[in-house]
Amino acid sequence: MILPSVLSGRGCRACALALASLAVTAVIFSADARGATADSLETGFDSPSGTAKPLVWWHWINGNVTKEGIAADLEDMKRVGIGGAQILDVEIYLPKGPVRYGTDSWHEHVQFAIKKAAELGLEIDMANSSGWSGAGGPWVTPELSMKQVVWSETETSGGSVSVSLPQPTAKLNFYRDVAVIAVPSTTERLDNIDTKINWKAKPVPKFLATGAEPAAIPLDKVVNLTGKMDAAGKLKAQLPQGKWVILRFGYTVTGSDNHPATPEGHGLEVNKLDADAVAFQFDKSLGRIIKEAGPLAGKTFAGILFDSFEAGFQNWTAALPAEFQKQKKYDFVPWMPVLTGRILQSREASEGVLWDFRNVIDELFAENYFGTMHKLAAAHGMKIYSESQGGPLNPMSANRHVDVPMNEFWMPDIASRVSRMKMSSSAAGFYGRNIVGAEAFTAKPEDGKHLAIPSTLKSPGDYAFVTGINRFIFHHYTHQPVTAAAPGFALGRYGSHFGRLNTWWPYADAWISYLSRSQFLLQQGRTVADVAVLVDENTGYGLTAKNANLVPGYDFNVCYPAYLRDMSMKDGRLVHPQGHSFGLLVTPDAWVAELSTLRHLRDLIQAGARIVGNPPNAPAGLRDVENQAEFKSLVQEIWDGLDGKRETSKKLGAGFVYRGVKPPEVLEQEGIVPDLSWAPATVPFKFIHRSTADADIYFVFNYSKDPVSAHLEFRQKDRVPELWNSETGSHVDSPIYSATKNGTALPVQFEPYGSVFVVFRKPVSGKWIAAADPVELEEKNAKILTSAASVSITYSDGAQKTLSMPVLPAASTFAGPWQIAFLDGRGAPPKAVYQKLQSWSEDTNPGIKYYSGAATYTTTFQAPAAKPLQAAILDLGNVADIASVAVNGQPAGILWMPPFRVDVTPLLKPGVNTLQVSVANRWVNRLIGDEAIPVDFAYQKKGTNKFTDGRLLSLPDWLYDPRKLSSKKRQSFSTWQHYAADSPLLPSGLLGPVKLEWLNVVQPPQS
Secondary structure, eight states: OBOOTTTTSOTTSSOOOOSSOOOSOEEEEEOOTTSOOHHHHHHHHHSOOGGGSOEEEEEEETTOOOHHHHHHHHHHHHHHTOOEEEEEEEOTTOOOOSSOTTSHHHHHHHHHHHHHHHHHTOEEEEESSSSSSSSEETTOOGGGBOEEEEEEEEEEEEEEEEEEOOOOOOBTTBOEEEEEEEEEOOOOOOTTHHHHHSOSSSOOOOOOOOSSOOOOBOGGGOEEOGGGBOTTSEEEEEEEEEEEEEEEEEEEEOOOBOTTOOGGGOOEEBOTTOHHHHHHHHIIIIIHHHHHHGGGBTTTEEEEEEOSOOSOOOOBOTTHHHHHHHHHSSOSGGGGGGGGTOOBSOHHHHHHHHHHHHHHHHHHIIIIIIIHHHHHHHTTTOEEEEOOOSTTOOHHHHGGGOSEEEEEEESSOOGGGHHHHHHHHHHHHHTTOOOOEEEEEEOOGGGOTTOOOHHHHHHHHHHHHHTTOOEEEESOOOOOSOTTSOEEOOSTTOSOOOSTTSTTGGGHHHHHHHHHHHHHHHTSSEEOOSEEEEOOGGGTTOOOGGGGGSSTTSOEEEEOHHHHHTOEEETTEEEOTTSOEESEEEOOSSOEEOHHHHHHHHHHHHTTOEEESOOOSEESSHHHHHTHHHHHHHHHHHHTTOOSSSOOEEEETTEEEEOSSOHHHHHHHTTOOOSEEEESTTSOEEEEEEEOSSOEEEEEEEOSSSOEEEEEEESOOSEEEEEEOTTTOOEEEOSOOEEOSSSEEEEEEEOTTOEEEEEEEEEOOSOOEEEEESOEEEGGGTEEEEOSSEEEEEETTSOEEEEEOOOOOOOEEOOOOEEEEESSOTTOOSEEEESSOOOGGGOSSHHHHTOOSEEEEEEEEEEOOOOTTEEEEEEOBEEESEEEEEETTEEEEEEOSSSOEEEOGGGOOSEEEEEEEEEEOOSHHHHHHHTTSOOSSOBOOTTSOTTTTTBBOSOOTTTTOGGGGGGOOSSOEESBOOOOTTSOOOOOEEEEOOEEEEEEEEOOOOO
């Protein structure tokens, strides 16, 4: 929302205020051929549905599941505007419940959930196995599990050789031979070989061709002895004279298992590189559920979820040599000694083989794992949701067969993740996926523990929108089997606590509506980005955080070489078949390149492309190394003469190459004006721009804890800026804007972490107000407001007028008394009276001091008979933590973030008025207060294990017995002990001061 100086907050709750002060959430919407028409855009924004609504991760905790809880959870999701749930069945260190994974009873509960969701019009998705790490289960034998290459080394001398070769290390008593190879004994090794072949995460260390070339083993000195070893490992062979090392290569299992799975669902992770094994996993994990869902499969039971990959590395499968031959057109087996770090033929050739090795595995992950899962899901009309990242996964290729690419973001700040989130949203765009999901608001233990409220969720959520995420999936909405046991179950010590047993959740629909409207807009069309940032295959999921701020005022997409090879030149810009258009390509600081990439890059530049950055350090794969002359020729043709210091640019054909110049400087030199610029430039604005055939949309976010005033200039000409308020659902023309040389300007005033949507659709006509002073803009109804005695108006044609304003009623402060009704019991008295406002935590009554829940404050006040065109703004001051306001029995709105202000003008009457403010706080204070009450169940003591300290050790005997629930001693029940009796309490309740302020509405004549 926009925070005007006079209102010092958001007038009318969602009032974005700006001198043209644009409010809290700024998005400019641009329509694209795939986007909504003008009418459907408004309809979809007014009533978001389908994919515009967020989903939740619905964790079922170790068999603690009931049909009553399932029905209550789903009915609540429907009430607050959630679109559906993704079921994850997990153990997470908590005691066992009665409904065990995979049993008939468990399947009965799953089908009950699907049928109930169908009744409610909700979506149900399912994680692809118990736990969340990958895909596996008790049905996965070592033969079907993830594999790794292993070897043993035996030194020998040339001549007639008869030696027993030790079997390489085996796990779970599983081992298969691959090859026996003899190489001359040498000491030279490649750097970082373990990381290069056992990459548990990327980026893989870059190969930089520096220093003297080390001694290498000629390829004709590599002797394949595979057929010379018998089943017992006895080798008999003839070798030339000299010292030799015999390498016995084989593969074993990695031993990785799915976690944190329930005992009944726990087992080895399936082989991700074997399509048949993956198909087996699909059937064992999901086959029965799909079959029993019947016609609801592909409708209500709509998708399969893959969380971020935590199954570790995998670098082998039985078919890998054949797949390698198929993809790279040469035999990998003679080159296998490079896996040990030995240098064959040359360092560049060996690094090229390793690059090929990793690239083949990337492709097998993409095709045999995700591709197989996608094909099987699609056969049932289902889609794949996947966080295709983590471990060895490369999101730029793994998302090829993913319907909804996902990422994740954690509380309380996501800045360090932005570059990686851009990788997922960029891959989605290049694959034509318009929805980009995210595991949303995940939290470490210190940031979880019932601390999250909508006001703290807004900043990370809005920043996620800027990265291209446009569908949140809350982490977590844990299934609550027993309504009377609140706050109940949670995902161990992790995550933000969403759900029907949360104290502030009765008011969550207002915040969720904000998200749904925003997501609807951000799902239209495609992202506009002027810059493509090239990353090579070695980068994996490792784009560094510094890239997030690479081009202020512009946006960028992360570009994989395969995407670049699909581009062509049109109208002076790089154009991708999916419609993306770029004015500049940025190459990496250090990278390797395939010849096909360099050839195409050269052709693009000659056709007019602009690039900036360094040349590749080395060829990528072996075939590129073998064509070293062409590689060097291409590098010289593109970058020759540029040292990045004295010589920084050159013309090549119709294009230009820059080196040692910052991308914003290149954009300026090339005449590509910023898509969004602002003054002062020091304000940390973040934005995203979506484009459709009919509109342009910018979402602008103030990434600052401070309010800021600025001028925004959009690269949009001759169209009216419209303010679309996701908080209230309003969409109106901006009453103040001006035309500039490069587009359209709006003076804005943002509250802390404020944001706003601005949509350009309609052509300008006639004249309009270009400036007004001194005023604020009340965004909800596009009112121009002022407290001044007069206002100067400037029109777009330069004409000016001065308007005299009527005298305003005096502002008033509500002193009290306040009648308070505590709505949720939990030890608090039914009623209390406060003569002046204070935090519940300061009350001497323990029932109020430790109260967690909702309470309604009631008072009366006098209102004057206001003149026409005067607005009354109610300011609640400080609220802990969320408030619902009613005046004279009529709702004024739910206020979920500061400033807690709302326009109440239409609800007032002259004379006595009644104000009711319902406030809900967090669970924290009640949990602290209850720690002083002894119970007959225990939590793990601190200092035992950091991952499990605080967990519930056993379920209380009253939990599933309604007859015993009355014996529950505490007001709360939590499966994790987050607080101690002496932990500090949080401020709670309506804190004020509560004021009623008046402003004049400025309605100048149009001529």
